Amino acid sequence: xxxxxxxxxxxxxxxxxxxxxxxxxxxKAGVRVSIFFNHQRIVGYILNVEYTSKTKEELEIExxxxxxxxxxxxxxxxxxxxxxxxxxxxxSKATVSPLISCLQVMLPGNLKPKxxxxxxxxxxxxxxxxxxxxxxxxxxxxCLEILRSKDFFLHDVPYSRALISKLEEQGLIExxxxxxxxTPEVENVDSSEVLLTDSQKKVVExxxxxxxxxxxxxxxxxxxGKTEVYIDLTRHILEQGKNVIMLVPEIxxxxxxxxxxxxxxxxxVAILHSRLSAGExxxxxxxxxxxxxxxxxxxxxxxxxxxxxxxxxxxxxxxDSSYKQENTPRYATLQVAKMRARTHxxxxxxxxxxxxxxxxxxxxxxxxxxxxxxxxxxxxPLPHVDIVNMEEETKAGNYGYMSQLMKSRLQETIDRGEQxxxxxxxxxxxxxxxxxxxxxxxxxxxxxxxxxxxxxxxxLKCHYCDFSMSVPxxxxxxxxxxxxxxxxxxxxxxxxxxxxxxxxxxxxxxxxTTRNKNSHTKLLKAFRNKEANILVGTQMIAKGLDFENxxxxxxxxxxxxxxxxxxxxxxxxxxxxxxxxxRSGRGEKSGSVVIQTYNPDHYAIALAAKHDxxxxxxxxxxxxxxxxxxxxxxxxxIVVQSRSDAVVKRAATEIKYHLVKSLNDAQIIGPSExxxxxxxxxxxxxxxxxxxxxxxxxxxxESLNDFYNKKQNGKVxxxxxxxxxxxx
DNA sequence: AGCACGCCGACT
DNA sequence: GTCGGCGTGCTC
Ligand SMILES: [Zn+2]
Ligand SMILES: [Zn+2]
Numbered sequence: 001x002x003x004x005x006x007x008x009x010x011x012x013x014x015x016x017x018x019x020x021x022x023x024x025x026x027x028k029a030g031v032r033v034s035i036f037f038n039h040q041r042i043v044g045y046i047l048n049v050e051y052t053s054k055t056k057e058e059l060e061i062e063x064x065x066x067x068x069x070x071x072x073x074x075x076x077x078x079x080x081x082x083x084x085x086x087x088x089x090x091x092s093k094a095t096v097s098p099l100i101s102c103l104q105v106m107l108p109g110n111l112k113p114k115x116x117x118x119x120x121x122x123x124x125x126x127x128x129x130x131x132x133x134x135x136x137x138x139x140x141x142x143c144l145e146i147l148r149s150k151d152f153f154l155h156d157v158p159y160s161r162a163l164i165s166k167l168e169e170q171g172l173i174e175x176x177x178x179x180x181x182x183t184p185e186v187e188n189v190d191s192s193e194v195l196l197t198d199s200q201k202k203v204v205e206x207x208x209x210x211x212x213x214x215x216x217x218x219x220x221x222x223x224x225g226k227t228e229v230y231i232d233l234t235r236h237i238l239e240q241g242k243n244v245i246m247l248v249p250e251i252x253x254x255x256x257x258x259x260x261x262x263x264x265x266x267x268x269v270a271i272l273h274s275r276l277s278a279g280e281x282x283x284x285x286x287x288x289x290x291x292x293x294x295x296x297x298x299x300x301x302x303x304x305x306x307x308x309x310x311x312x313x314x315x316x317x318x319x320d321s322s323y324k325q326e327n328t329p330r331y332a333t334l335q336v337a338k339m340r341a342r343t344h345x346x347x348x349x350x351x352x353x354x355x356x357x358x359x360x361x362x363x364x365x366x367x368x369x370x371x372x373x374x375x376x377x378x379x380x381p382l383p384h385v386d387i388v389n390m391e392e393e394t395k396a397g398n399y400g401y402m403s404q405l406m407k408s409r410l411q412e413t414i415d416r417g418e419q420x421x422x423x424x425x426x427x428x429x430x431x432x433x434x435x436x437x438x439x440x441x442x443x444x445x446x447x448x449x450x451x452x453x454x455x456x457x458x459x460l461k462c463h464y465c466d467f468s469m470s471v472p473x474x475x476x477x478x479x480x481x482x483x484x485x486x487x488x489x490x491x492x493x494x495x496x497x498x499x500x501x502x503x504x505x506x507x508x509x510x511x512x513t514t515r516n517k518n519s520h521t522k523l524l525k526a527f528r529n530k531e532a533n534i535l536v537g538t539q540m541i542a543k544g545l546d547f548e549n550x551x552x553x554x555x556x557x558x559x560x561x562x563x564x565x566x567x568x569x570x571x572x573x574x575x576x577x578x579x580x581x582x583r584s585g586r587g588e589k590s591g592s593v594v595i596q597t598y599n600p601d602h603y604a605i606a607l608a609a610k611h612d613x614x615x616x617x618x619x620x621x622x623x624x625x626x627x628x629x630x631x632x633x634x635x636x637x638i639v640v641q642s643r644s645d646a647v648v649k650r651a652a653t654e655i656k657y658h659l660v661k662s663l664n665d666a667q668i669i670g671p672s673e674x675x676x677x678x679x680x681x682x683x684x685x686x687x688x689x690x691x692x693x694x695x696x697x698x699x700x701x702e703s704l705n706d707f708y709n710k711k712q713n714g715k716v717x718x719x720x721x722x723x724x725x726x727x728x
Numbered sequence: 729a730g731c732a733c734g735c736c737g738a739c740t
Numbered sequence: 741g742t743c744g745g746c747g748t749g750c751t752c
Contacts, residue, residue: 006752010729019752038751039731067752713749 001052002027003059004070006044007100008037009114011328013709013717016098018047020063022056023070030078030085032113034071043074045103045113079111081306083343090339096701096720097329105329106304108272110282127152127164131172140167147173184271184280186254186262196232200225203371204232207349210369213341217318217363218351220373221382221611222582226351227257229373230314231264233349234295238268242311242346243294247333250274250299250322251543252520257316261297272298272305300325303336310344313337318350318359319575324725332723353582354575354613357620358631383553383584383591385609389600390557401496406554406594411501413552414533418589420552421545422497422536423580424490425560433460435475436482442472448678453485465680490536493556497534509537542580548587553580558597558605565675566727567629570604574616577608628667628690630723636689636697637721639674640708644715645683651716652685655704659689662700666691675728688727 004027005018021035027049035044052059060067080088080103088102095102104112129148135141143159144167146152154175157164167173196204207216220226234244248255254275262269270284270293287293289306296305300323303313315323315333323333334350341348350359350368363370376382388403398404413420431453433442441450444462451460453471461468474481494506507527509520527535528547535541535550561573577595585591597605607616625632640655642648652671659668667690674684691697701720708718 008729008751010751012729015729015751021752035752038729040729040751042729063752065752 001054001056001059003050003052004029004033005047005049006033006035006070007047007103007113008035009043009045009100009104011098011101011104013098013705014713016092016100016710019044020067021070022059022067027070027073028078030080031076032074032079034074036068036071041071041115043113043115044070045079045100079107079113081308083340084304084306087304087336087339087343091329091331091336093698094335095329095331095722096698096705101328105301105325105331108281108285109278111285126176127154127157128174128176129172130174133170133172135167135170135172143167144172184276184284186259186271188263189256189259190263194228196228197225197377199373199375200229200232203229203373204236206369206371207233207347208236210347212345212347214369215338215341215348215350215362215367216369216371217355217359218349218371218373219355219360219363219613220351220353221376222353222578223376223378223380223382223586224353224373225377226316226373227260230257230316230349230351231260233312233314234261234265237311238294240311242309243307244296245302245305245307245310245313245337245340246295246297247302247313247315247323247337248273248297248299249317249320249543252540253524253544255544256546258297261295265295268293269295269297270305272296272302274299300333303333303340310340310346312347312349313341314349314351316351318352319354319356319571321572321725324723326725328719330719330721330724332725335723354571354578357571357617357624360617361621361631380585380590382611383581383593385581385593385595385611387600387605387609388594388596390596390598393596400500401493401556402500402554403594403596406556406596407500409552409592409594410497410504410534410554414501414503416551418551419527419530419533419535419547419549420554421541421547421550421580421583422493422534422554422556423541424493424536424538424556431455432486433471434484434486435478435480436484437480438475438478440475440477441486442476442483446678446681448676455491464676490538493536497536501534504534505532506534506536507532509535509541539576542576542583545583546586547583549589550583551585551589551591553584553591553593555580555593555595558595559599562597562599562602562604564728567624567627568726570602570620570623573602573604574608574620577605578611578613581608581611633667633690633692634694635722635724636691637724637727638687638689639719639721640671640685640687640716641682641719642716643682645678647716648683648685651708651718652687655708655718656687658704659687659700663689663691663696665693666697686727 002023004021004023006021007018008015027046029046029048031046033044033046035042056067084106088099088106091102092099100113104114127147135144168175203218210216218226218229230246237244246261248257258271258273270288272281272284288296296302296307325331337348362368386405388405393403410420432450433453442460443449444451444467446467447462447464449462449464451462454461459468459470475483490508490510494508497504497506507523509523555577558573558577561576562569581593584593595605595609599605603616603619624630640648640652642651656668656671669688671685671687674686677683689697704718708716
């Protein structure tokens with residue numbers, strides 16, 4: 001008899017321990033099993049196994065509870081290797097999240113220990129010769145010879161199905177299902193080898209000269225050729241017989257880097273990115289476990305790729321928010337990268353035009369090696385940026401979306417036959433329903449948010465839960481029938497442009513126009529083919545677009561990200577403006593940028609316009625020091641949740657009390673209501689812990705987690721978010 | 729997480 | 741007298 005200690009699939013702290021199951025046949029640790037758990041058939045993961053000579057009844061008396069048998073084995077082999085299992089355990093501790101949730105994020109959909117519909121593993125009938133004997137007829141022997149020469153799929157053997165059947169009957173061949181790995185199609189891009197500039201060479205040599213396990217930061221302006229540096233580094237590491245993980249931000253388009261690496265390194269590359277279907281992801285994952293690839297390119301979760309002998313981990317655009325996972329387990333990718341780098345004794349390279357000030361500070365302090373690429377490869381200057389003070393614009397009587405300068409620049413661009421990109425910020429452009437009598441907006445009954453109007457479905461929807469309703473006839477609070485639609489999404493801007501710019505052909509790039517899977521690509525292709533001359537979009541267009549005919553970028557309002565109640569507000573504004581400005585003048589023609597703002601003197605805006613990271617860094621560091629934010633401390637956000645607002649307030653106060661009592665040199669802020677207090681019918685209070693020493697923080701969290709997440713039986717719960725990227 | 733069980737109010 | 745809504749406990 002075998003005793004298996006099994007983790008159940010539910011990601012809950014109360015169930016974050018193993019349950020004992022029995023098996024008469026030997027079972028392996030590390031495989032998934034189907035089990036009955038509290039009247040439900042669910043999936044479990046075997047943590048470890050022991051042999052016993054005792055019977056079920058004896059064990060039940062010993063343990064004091066009834067035991068159940070494992071229902072069925074799902075896998076033949078462990079789904080994770082030793083390194084990744086121990087990584088999952090460390091991650092679970094570091095993020096204070098259930099171990100099973102860590103196993104689940106690390107694996108592709110098909111291999112997750114979770115009961116969901118699995119995508120089909122694609123197979124084809126293949127033929128294998130299993131005997132050296134001769135067949136009966138000469139025709140059969142002829143066929144047999146051909147089959148011996150190489151592997152065939154049933155459908156491309158140049159003989160009839162009947163003849164194959166005869167061979168099978170004679171026991172000479174066998175027909176079996178062979179797993180076919182789908183390889184995602186990636187557009188080929190020019191990746192011909194380029195000679196590195198002297199400064200690029202210096203960076204590559206410099207990084208290769210650093211000692212193993214060290215971290216390097218490449219600060220390179222847009223167009224400084226970081227990509228070539230990554231490629232050259234990768235080449236060197238491959239030559240040393242080691243493998244490479246290349247991480248890129250998660251964006252709705254296939255990132256350029258994916259295309260470049262795939263074109264350059266071909267089938268040595270596996271891609272793990274959200275643009276892949278579940279089937280493709282699984283197949284790419286299998287190619288990694290089968291050691292068929294040496295490079296993995298992918299977004300955040302690619303840091304968990306089962307690659308062995310890792311010699312280098314690269315994080316491109318290291319400042320990007322997608323490197324932080326915003327649900328359980330809430331991990332920071334760099335944190336995981338460091339764990340893997342330690343086991344593989346490999347280097348980490350971070351790259352960005354606008355590094356996080358924390359990263360830059362660490363580099364300046366000597367914790368990371370700092371490499372600067374201050375010049376563009378083509379020696380062309382960065383686009384010229386003008387800032388327009390919208391306050392003066394309003395004083396002059398212009399209340400429209402666009403300043404005079406914006407309009408004239410846009411018109412000039414179009415008159416020259418070139419293209420422009422206009423960036424709208426997300427908030428403020430959604431439409432909603434408002435009562436003109438009592439001024440109330442229609443809100444979600446489950447969340448503290450305004451419902452947004454979706455034109456194509458003619459319904460109001462909540463962005464935070466799945467609530468939706470048809471447009472009401474009367475106001476929910478005063479029953480007046482005078483309801484008005486406010487805002488028109490990006491459509492209103494489109495109309496404005498049409499009426500102010502001659503020959504404007506506008507294309508909108510937003511949630512409405514890019515909802516189905518390939519519509520982005522189609523839309524962008526159309527824009528590249530000059531079917532439109534103005535591309536209007538939300539922040540989605542700031543990332544990764546590369547059109548050589550775009551010579552003008554307009555930012556309608558730089559203030560929306562700036563005024564967010566978040567310690568990164570300035571930094572994100574600086575990053576966004578730098579990034580979107582980089583879309584202008586990427587080809588031969590030089591570009592320009594206009595930024596509209598009510599805060600023209602704010603350092604994030606003024607310095608982004610001058611492409612001056614160094615001074616931005618100084619200003620931002622001064623603010624971080626004054627307000628005590630990273631890198632001057634570490635952050636932990638604790639969100640306390642409950643269905644009852646009274647319970648949540650009381651629990652949050654209690655938790656704060658415990659934190660204050662046991663953390664002497666940490667600063668505890670709050671509790672205060674989370675940005676959206678009620679969400680999905682649960683009320684949320686937030687406590688912010690600013691600490692230097694992590695040890696005592698983990699110690700107190702362990703007991704708080706024990707009490708609030710395991711014993712309190714669902715009334716309240718708390719979620720820990722270490723190193724939060726945003727506090728909203 | 730999600731099912732069973734039990735308690736209580738509403739409705740045949 | 742019975743149906744079902746929700747709060748509570750528990751899962752090998
Ligand atoms: Zn809602
Ligand atoms: Zn009203």
